[in-house]
Amino acid sequence: MGEDGRRRSCEDLISGLPDELLHGILVRLRCARAAARTSVLSRRWRRVWTHLPELHLDDPASSPDTVDGALAGYLAPDLWRLSISPAADLDYRVLAWRAAPWLRFAAERVVGELRLRYVSSRPRRLNPEADLELPACGRAQAITLFLGVEWRLRPRPGGLFSALAALTIRESLMIDGTDLSSLNEVEINCHEDFHEGLEFVELLFRCNAKVQKLVINYKVSGTPKTEVCEKVRNMCRPNVKVKFYVFPDGPHGRRVLFDRVERFDPSPAPDGYGATTPMADAAISHPSRLRCLPAPDSRRLWKASLRTSSP
Amino acid sequence: MEVDKGKGEAEETRKVAEADRDTVTLKSSDGKLFEVSKEAAARLSTVLAGMIAGGSIDDNGTDLKQIGSEALENVVDYCNKHANSIPSAALISSSISFNTAPFKEPEEWERKFVDRLSHDALFDLVEAANFLGMERLLDVTCHKISEMMKGKSPDQIREVFNIKNDYTKEELEEIRQELAWAFYDD
Numbered sequence: 001m002g003e004d005g006r007r008r009s010c011e012d013l014i015s016g017l018p019d020e021l022l023h024g025i026l027v028r029l030r031c032a033r034a035a036a037r038t039s040v041l042s043r044r045w046r047r048v049w050t051h052l053p054e055l056h057l058d059d060p061a062s063s064p065d066t067v068d069g070a071l072a073g074y075l076a077p078d079l080w081r082l083s084i085s086p087a088a089d090l091d092y093r094v095l096a097w098r099a100a101p102w103l104r105f106a107a108e109r110v111v112g113e114l115r116l117r118y119v120s121s122r123p124r125r126l127n128p129e130a131d132l133e134l135p136a137c138g139r140a141q142a143i144t145l146f147l148g149v150e151w152r153l154r155p156r157p158g159g160l161f162s163a164l165a166a167l168t169i170r171e172s173l174m175i176d177g178t179d180l181s182s183l184n185e186v187e188i189n190c191h192e193d194f195h196e197g198l199e200f201v202e203l204l205f206r207c208n209a210k211v212q213k214l215v216i217n218y219k220v221s222g223t224p225k226t227e228v229c230e231k232v233r234n235m236c237r238p239n240v241k242v243k244f245y246v247f248p249d250g251p252h253g254r255r256v257l258f259d260r261v262e263r264f265d266p267s268p269a270p271d272g273y274g275a276t277t278p279m280a281d282a283a284i285s286h287p288s289r290l291r292c293l294p295a296p297d298s299r300r301l302w303k304a305s306l307r308t309s310s311p
Numbered sequence: 312m313e314v315d316k317g318k319g320e321a322e323e324t325r326k327v328a329e330a331d332r333d334t335v336t337l338k339s340s341d342g343k344l345f346e347v348s349k350e351a352a353a354r355l356s357t358v359l360a361g362m363i364a365g366g367s368i369d370d371n372g373t374d375l376k377q378i379g380s381e382a383l384e385n386v387v388d389y390c391n392k393h394a395n396s397i398p399s400a401a402l403i404s405s406s407i408s409f410n411t412a413p414f415k416e417p418e419e420w421e422r423k424f425v426d427r428l429s430h431d432a433l434f435d436l437v438e439a440a441n442f443l444g445m446e447r448l449l450d451v452t453c454h455k456i457s458e459m460m461k462g463k464s465p466d467q468i469r470e471v472f473n474i475k476n477d478y479t480k481e482e483l484e485e486i487r488q489e490l491a492w493a494f495y496d497d
Binding site for chain 2: 010011012013014015017018020021024025026027028029032033034036037038039040041042043045046061065066068069070073
């Protein structure tokens with residue numbers, strides 16, 4: 001720091017700052033492209049952006065190629081926040097093979113939050129179906145995936161999400177097992193097929209997730225029917241706080257707590273409620289037993305529960 | 312709150328209030344003394360909090376040899392304004408981690424506070440905030456500097472900050488090609 005009173009207005013005061021402060025400045029641009037462009041300022045700035053604690057690849061000009069380029073150039077081993085939201089291709093399609101390497105990068109580097117939004121404006125059915133592998137993001141604390149396409153998101157078998165505390169997945173169907181034991185808050189958004197959300201919650205319980213809070217956004221027009229309430233009720237477990245929201249003004253309108261479900265007492269189950277089989281009933285009222293079961297069995301139990309409570 | 316007077320006079324004042332002081336006296340690199348609320352100093356600066364807790368605060372003025380009087384005056388001014396305007400809970404949650412917590416936008420008064428600073432004073436303040444471990448003030452000053460970059464071309468940024476381009480033409484072209492993803496037109 002220079003002496004006070006000395007006029008230095010023609011000096012370069014920024015390039016001498018430590019990297020940590022330059023990161024603090026560049027990160028606030030909230031745009032990885034703008035941060036990377038500082039590479040050409042001078043040699044001092046050549047690789048400053050490559051160690052930013054956050055990469056924001058979500059400005060409207062981001063394309064899948066932007067994301068590939070930025071991730072290829074990034075050098076730090078730990079990334080605190082990765083926010084990816086590229087536009088769809090020129091033909092409005094989004095392709096799973098483009099997103100797969102981003103998830104692999106995130107699995108290796110992200111130690112804080114991953115947000116990936118990769119959606120198409122085309123009607124869902126026109127997008128190709130695909131499997132997208134979700135590798136174990138062992139250090140990520142929060143993951144939000146918004147993949148508005150007909151993809152099946154498959155966590156890599158045996159993957160461990162040991163640091164994960166919050167997970168939001170929209171519109172993708174997740175199948176197969178993994179370990180989400182540190183997960184404690186889950187939010188699911190249901191647009192058309194409520195069954196997807198159920199599948200997801202089923203997965204969570206199968207994966208030993210110690211879910212404490214479950215938020216369900218039921219973005220379907222009309223009041224939830226009795227069988228939907230019944231399904232939500234089946235998700236209620238001891239020690240799980242369930243918030244069930246409806247959207248009376250449409251999916252982008254206000255969110256209202258639907259207290260007809262809130263009032264349900266998750267345990268013990270009242271006599272003869274719904275059409276659940278005794279086997280599924282046992283699974284709901286004795287979750288500790290369910291957690292102790294090996295994965296294939298617990299899966300079957302929940303399948304039974306799901307089948308019988310469907311309309 | 313701030314005192315900026317001759318040494319002898321300041322010492323007299325201190326003797327009177329010695330017993331149960333709720334302020335700390337800080338001394339700039341050029342020997343000027345500033346007084347700031349102990350509570351605000353401990354809350355806003357991890358370094359000062361450590362010194363207060365560790366008993367290494369000098370009643371005759373804690374030496375901050377790295378910080379000039381103009382920057383220290385701004386630091387103290389910021390602490391005083393902060394004490395009057397933001398509940399501590401909001402501050403604590405925003406200052407846990409400079410690099411990892413989501414940014415909290417500067418408040419209106421914080422914007423005004425940095426907007427009135429000269430270019431030199433802003434950079435002195437960012438270094439002072441860094442030295443003193445003042446996360447929130449770092450947030451605010453870094454935000455201001457990033458705003459000076461936003462929407463500008465590399466040439467314009469060089470001009471704003473007086474950065475000397477020490478690349479050759481060939482090197483520049485090479486970097487632009489390597490970072491084509493960052494340079495294509497919006």
